[in-house]
Amino acid sequence: DRAFMAGADIKEFPTMMKMTQDELKQHLLQGSHRVFDLIESSPKPTIAVLNGYALGGGCELALSCDLRIAEEHAQLGLPEIKLGLFPGAGGTQRLPRLIGKSRAKELMYLGDPISAEEALRIGLVNKVVPKGEGLQAAQAMAEKIAGYSLQALSRIKKAVNEGMERSFHSAIELEADLFSEVFHTEDAKEGVQAFIEKRPAKFKHR
Helix, strand or coil, rough: CEHHHHHHHCHHHHHHHHHHHHHHHHHHHHHHHHHHHHHHHHCCCEEEEEEEEEECCHHHHCCCEEEEHHHHHHHCEEEEHHHCCCCCCHHHHHHHHHHHHHHHHHHHHCCCCHHHHHHHCCCCEEEECCCHHHHHHHHHHHHHHHHHCCCHHHHHHHHHHHHHHHHHHHHHHHHHHHHHHCCCCHHHHHHHHHHHHCCCCCCCCC
C-alpha cells in the first residue's frame, strides 16, 4: 500500500546521460514508450489500481490505462521538473488529453504531487475508494465491463483513442465506420434480440 509505482530509478540516470541523444531516444522509444503503447492500444479495457504513490513513470503508466481507481491515500504527480527534466514516458501527451492543457502544464511546471481526491476533482482518476479496497473496486468494475461484448468495447476504445487525434468530422466518420461494423456482429444481434425478448443478453464476443 505504499506505492503503485514510484517511477524510474534516478540512480540509473548518470549512466543514461552517457548515451548519445539518438541512443537515449531509442532507449525511451523501445522501453517505456513501447510498453505503455501496448497497454493503451490493447483492444480490451484496462484499469489501474493506484494503491499508493503514482509518481513520474508510475503516473505515466496509469495514464496509459483506460480507467484509474485510486485508494484514498494515493498521491499522483509528475515531479521531473525538480530534476531539471520533464516527463519522458508519454506524460506530456497523455495528461493534457485527459485533463486539459492548462491543468496538465500546472502539474508538470510545479512538480508537486496531488491527493487522490484532487485527482478525482480534475478528472485524472475515475474513482476514489478507501485504503485497501482498490483491487476489489476494480474487480467489480472489470466484471461488469466483461459482461458486455468485446466487439463493442474494443470499438468504443478505438473510436475514442483514434478519434481524439482527428478532426471532429473525420472522427465522426470513424465512429460511423465502427458502428457499421459492430451492427453486423453476432453480439449485436444477440443484444437486440435479448432486449426484444426481455431477457439478459449472452454475449460470445463474436
